[in-house]
Amino acid sequence: MHGNRFYTLTASCPDQVGIIARVTGFIAEHKGWILESSFHADDLDGRYFMRIEVKADSLPFQLAEFRRRFQAVADELKMDWRINDSAVKKRVVVLVSKQEHCLYDLLARWQSRELDIEIACVISNHDSFKGFVEWHGIPFHHVPVTPDNKAAAYAEVQRLFEEVHGDTMVLARYMQILSPQLCAAYPGRILNIHHSFLPSFVGAKPYHQAYTRGVKLIGATCHYVTEALDQGPIIEQDVIRIDHSDSVDDMVRYGKDIEKTVLARGLRYHLEDRVLVHGNKTVVFR
Amino acid sequence: MHGNRFYTLTASCPDQVGIIARVTGFIAEHKGWILESSFHADDLDGRYFMRIEVKADSLPFQLAEFRRRFQAVADELKMDWRINDSAVKKRVVVLVSKQEHCLYDLLARWQSRELDIEIACVISNHDSFKGFVEWHGIPFHHVPVTPDNKAAAYAEVQRLFEEVHGDTMVLARYMQILSPQLCAAYPGRILNIHHSFLPSFVGAKPYHQAYTRGVKLIGATCHYVTEALDQGPIIEQDVIRIDHSDSVDDMVRYGKDIEKTVLARGLRYHLEDRVLVHGNKTVVFR
């Protein structure tokens, strides 16, 4: 972490000799100062991944010109790539239901600028947090979800997300299953926190499942949402120790502490362009 | 954890044959239903510790009568003891400065009734959180502390704590050193969260100290406040992994996550009468 404005280049391409030299050569040629850089070769399928932070004011041009000039390098290497400006805040839409732990946690991080983002709005299927969210000066939308109105409800969520030009949607213990359409509309842009150590205990009531199986640790998983429930690429996970004396209620309580921490870490990695999706897995350049 | 109203008996006494039998015999005689019980013998100095939860409605009398009758047992065993009623909420006074992570975290836990307490008031040497705290319906007191007014400021803190009949004072990243008088007034009732893995990095700027020493994990410590700075009995600790790429600012950020978690755990143990102070150490019946 450093105080400079910087551009973050993330890219993947087929592995071959000379990739780093080609990319960093381009940057050096323009006197670009590299603040941080990470590289990874996936041996099994021969794909190469990278993330590079370049100090913005070390370059003689703006981002648009960087994009234009770098395209030739990218074409040559058959790259999937993007570059972001640290000065442009990401616009995040948070979806919640009735549990407060993740919401309070995210707002505290936003308030202290630890998460240097815009929270474009909060959407909930309940109105419990309307006052709390609005007190922070953040728009709140109550979009009830019933067995009968799901299609309309998710269409409304999507409309709101588009309206505020959302970059990332965060399901902060949003206890509803998004429609396949919504999932498909934003691949790699919707993050969920699941309250188990996936792939164990998919679906509903994972703490009950954990209690029944008698596991000695419980976990939480931050992953990208895909159409397959709890099957998306995993970004971050953690666990906490329990024992025979812990009831399901105790697990729920312990679990909250890792849910909010794992969500916050996963979200930070995502927002800092540290996560590259690779099939159903992720490369996370911490 | 369970839903019943219960009494929590905590006690320590010189170790001898028959302590558990004597105490649980008394409870059984009155048909008391034991929900949870923990015992510990300190071999080195021959002292015995216990914590017993008795279901309130299983007993034929109220707490006052329990106290009156149990005194004979306690005298016989030379016990230090206390008994608390789960239906009587503890009154907690929270002291903060300018960092929000512990405050938001405690309020979220209070809001969701995970911490089933009264937050009697919040006191701060800054007024940053006045609006936020009052929005929650909790009184907020701004008590500035300057090099010149320390005695008066801590007298005011003590007056407020007395006025609201506080049980426990929580220093939730309160960046001031309490006066020896205040520390001495409430032994075992003031909890602090220190942002290092004590006894390493006592005093100011522990993350800078950690950075300079090049440690690979950083920690946080919840302890009772005594007159000796950062020397009080430790209730709970935890650590988080860092590496060479983490700056002091990164450590501060990582540290917040363990500070709030360790404080919340330590506070919970304290409020549930799970902590028995023993010299400068603690017995924590989790």
Place this chain on the structure above:
Amino acid sequence: MHGNRFYTLTASCPDQVGIIARVTGFIAEHKGWILESSFHADDLDGRYFMRIEVKADSLPFQLAEFRRRFQAVADELKMDWRINDSAVKKRVVVLVSKQEHCLYDLLARWQSRELDIEIACVISNHDSFKGFVEWHGIPFHHVPVTPDNKAAAYAEVQRLFEEVHGDTMVLARYMQILSPQLCAAYPGRILNIHHSFLPSFVGAKPYHQAYTRGVKLIGATCHYVTEALDQGPIIEQDVIRIDHSDSVDDMVRYGKDIEKTVLARGLRYHLEDRVLVHGNKTVVFR
């Protein structure tokens, strides 16, 4: 941990008022000195569990007489119970295949008397460790297992276990699936270490499964062997962090470190009578 000879009473019974008083009253009546005691009530099915260490020389009689006299208490409370003498070393039979990490680890703990047991013999389907085991003065038996001789091979394993009067069988990365007959013959006496965080990745090649799913932590599980593969009661688990740069071979290597630690912890709990099986779960009084 302490240096005294002691008896360990473990018991479970239907929950009711007065259990602790009845049991500890019996012990106190005979001047029994309790060194350590743990109790647990399972609220869901109303069963009560306990483990008590009594200093051997504080009692006026031997174990046989304790058993005779205590039977009346046990009958009254409808107890399942047992009592063991710390001076009688448990006889452990270790089964291995070709991986050394768990075997070396167990032998180092045995050598240093950290595990104060008799290793009655080591059985393997390979002869790789014959010299190493025998160098330690421990009998080694090579019992090859082929697709065709399984019944005979497991009959031989059982014969050897009986012959040496084994108390506990430890599958220390024994890469064979025991026969249902053998599993059924020793319920709660055969421990296995599985190289995943169960219930994730049951069966063969769990690290490959973990790699494919892209999890961010891998684990190991020590459990009692039952006829259902990897489904027995879990005694202990732990995890270790990995990331995208770790190949399956790296996972295998990291995994060894938790496998041997988790197995050693689980085995210690078992040998110290800290594990009470309850349906398909365990109560572990650490």
Place this chain on the structure above:
Amino acid sequence: MHGNRFYTLTASCPDQVGIIARVTGFIAEHKGWILESSFHADDLDGRYFMRIEVKADSLPFQLAEFRRRFQAVADELKMDWRINDSAVKKRVVVLVSKQEHCLYDLLARWQSRELDIEIACVISNHDSFKGFVEWHGIPFHHVPVTPDNKAAAYAEVQRLFEEVHGDTMVLARYMQILSPQLCAAYPGRILNIHHSFLPSFVGAKPYHQAYTRGVKLIGATCHYVTEALDQGPIIEQDVIRIDHSDSVDDMVRYGKDIEKTVLARGLRYHLEDRVLVHGNKTVVFR
């Protein structure tokens, strides 16, 4: 981890524009295939660190020629650098006293080729492990250390280390303090495992110190040995949870599990040229 023979280049130099481009450009120019690469900029003092693995058979020349040609690049960038061949096994000398856990652990890792090294010899101030070590085909030297013979004893240790052309000396719970001369002779080449979470509990009997202070976690630290006792650059650390019921003997037992794991991890990082010393700190490219 991968199966290829490779060269590992590690280097540090003053930070400036174009370092990665210059170094990877040189490699690419000779068609060198980069398997793994890590870079780190230390912002505070403007120094740059790197570690690059190049597939050996992708280059048109041997290591000697690489060294000759690369020197021009290194001079230009004012680099401290070295390059090693994965096919040349490091020669490790292990020093032990009377505790077996680290020794058994290292030998198991060596036996399974998880640590692909030569153990050139084992040196001990006791002869307890002579038979065990020699059974593995490794030379064992008994070099007693008494208050009176320290200078001679450490001279003998140094002579043996030189005689076997040792690369790295590992103090695997060697309970003696090396002479300043010996420490100074091999900077960054002698690894120690200290049984505390440094900087807490320097010196003798750290578990007693931890017990007295009442900490809730204990740790172990792998560090390079320097003349200042327990003050050298830290390579790796870890901790394990304890509680009030754990005696000093319990801590010693728990501690062994992290000592051996932390030592093995630190040693692996060192042997794979993942550790770059930077003042009294380390950069560890895991």
